Amino acid sequence: MIQITVDIPEGSLASLHKDPESFAREMRIAAAxxxxxxxxxxxxxxxxxxxxxRLAFVEALGRYGVSPFQVTAVELIREAMDA
Incomplete structure (x- = not known):
């Protein structure tokens, strides 16, 4: 595993009421x-x-309001018509 170091202003962590570990965990999820x-x-x-x-990630998508499906309705219709 690769480890990356990111400098975060202390005030940002304090404003979010996060410790460095929970902030890093949430940042990984948000980026993903x-x-x-x-x-x-x-x-x-x-x-x-x-x-x-994968199940926990799908649940996180729901918390962030992001669809777990990467196919739009239009794409589904096109695929169905091509089948």
Whole structure:
């Protein structure tokens, strides 16, 4: 596993009422969700990045208001018409 160091202002952690460990955990989840939503990561890879099981990642998507499906309704219709 690769370890990355990020400098975060102490005031930011204090404002969020987070300790460094919980902040890092939430930052990993938020980043994974963002990249999943932008279709840069698959659900499996995003869950791995977030440090969660796939089921826990899908639950996190719900908490963030992000659909667990990367296919739009229009894409589904097109796929159905092509089948």
């Amino acid at each position: 969700i963002q990249w999943y939503e932008r279709r840069e990561l698959s659900q499996e890879r995003a869950a791995e990045l977030a440090g969660l099981s």
